[in-house]
Amino acid sequence: MIRPPSLVQYQDADCFTARLDHTVVHDLPRNASIKRILVIKWGGMGDIVISTAIMEDIRLAFPQAALHLNTMPAWQPLFDHDVRFSRVWCVNLQQKPGRWRAYRQWLKEVVEMQYDLIVDLQTNDKSRGLLTMLRLMGKAPALLLGNHPRFPYTIRQTQQLPQAHSFQIMQQALLSAGIPLRTSSPKLHIAPSSVVVAEQLLALHGLLSKSFAIFLCGSHANGLTKRWGAANYAALVAYCINQGERVVLLGGRDEVEECQAIASQHPWHVVNLCGQTRLLEVPVICAHAKYIVANDTGTAHLAASTRTPMMVICGPTNPLRVKPTGQQVVALQLDVTCKNCYTWQCSHHSCMRQLSPQQLLSYLPTAGVADA
Structure with missing residues (x-):
């Protein structure tokens, strides 16, 4: 007799088993020169919602800074009444006709805003590619934080979590910048x-x-x-x-x-x-x-x-x-x-x-x- 496959359950304790490195390499919240911050988060809806907990920790760490969010047009309604952000802006980078025009528009927006810190919560090559172009143009801020310890980021992580839950990967990025982890679930602002x-x-x-x-x-x-x-x-x-x-x-x-x-x-x-x-x-x-x-x-x-x-x-x-x-x-x-x-x-x-x-x-x- 063939035994049917068992049903396994997973909870937070099972999913978040990677040990986060709490070594503080940078202490950005104490940097008084950070006045304007850009958070980059595109991705699917699930990943966007998860990242709102990370956005909350960034807001708490920099209460006086102007916080901007760059996301995809489909997700802008999630932030229509979000008081954490003084500006939410979108460029459709997924369009096929006119893609290079969209890239130029994105670069123009970032350059004009003169950000002091950019936090890239993406894990793909597209955001890294755009930020690399920004650095090669000599227009990138000195502080670039991302999910990979590599160019073009200037704040490098001491630990990589490539197979971990996306939430922990984003948390590790914050820890490498000295940003405390205080929020463990999505934080939405509903009108x-x-x-x-x-x-x-x-x-x-x-x-x-x-x-x-x-x-x-x-x-x-x-x-x-x-x-x-x-x-x-x-x-x-x-x-x-x-x-x-x-x-x-x-x-x-x-x-x-x-x-x-x-x-x-x-x-x-x-x-x-x-x-x-x-x-x-x-x-x-x-x-x-x-x-x-x-x-x-x-x-x-x-x-x-x-x-x-x-x-x-x-x-x-x-x-x-x-x-x-x-x-x-x-x-x-x-x-x-x-x-x-x-x-x-x-x-x-x-x-x-x-x-x-x-x-x-x-x-x-x-x-x-x-x-x-």
Whole structure:
């Protein structure tokens, strides 16, 4: 008899095992000449949300400095009401026609602002390439901090964490500059208007005073192998119904069909809000839920900014590197030989197809509604 693969759970204690080097090579917070700081963070939504904890520590370390953020246009709404930044600016560096024009525009913006310190929270070659061009032009500030101990950065790390969670990699960069680590979970600034809209939406469906679970059952269109599947989530809805709970589906435009497939099987017990919410309305809704079940998706990181218990299902991605931060979050993964393959296409999809709804039931969070 073949034994089915076991289901392994991961918490913060499992994911953040790399020992950070606390040796202070630079003590930038004591540098009175730092008046204007640029933070660079592009990436996907999950990585952006995780980095807001790092941004909080930078703000706390330099309370008097003007703090600017350079991000991608899609994520600017996350910072529309963020009082930590005196300026949030975007250049679409992902466009294919006109890419070099975008690079020139980016360089022009940085040069004109005359930053005293640039903190590059990226881990790819694009930001390093642009900052290298800035140095070769003789226009870079003396203080360049990044996630790699190499050119063009002038503040070099004493330790590299190449296989660690992105959160720890960014934390190590701060430590190398003498910036204290004080924030361990995402820090979002949500406008009161977003709270009102989200709570009105819940009230419209009679959910403000009733117990409900949230399913984040989709993923980006380029990450379909990260989806557990509509049939599995629909089976989980049936369990919630037996517990007297309703289910709310949240997601973006890439996930509409997935959510519709689930909602159509339980129309009286599922509230399908997929595509009906703005980014910062999602955490407000999640804060009212009893618990959350999610795929490895950017929306799960938004949800992790609340205290609501959450279970994240991982398959082709490594929980040790992608789990949303927070003690209230548990990541689950089948122990199959092909896990963590990070492939976009798979003929057997064993890491997800072999995981049954019954296997998850004992892991479902049972805590009550948490405070935002």
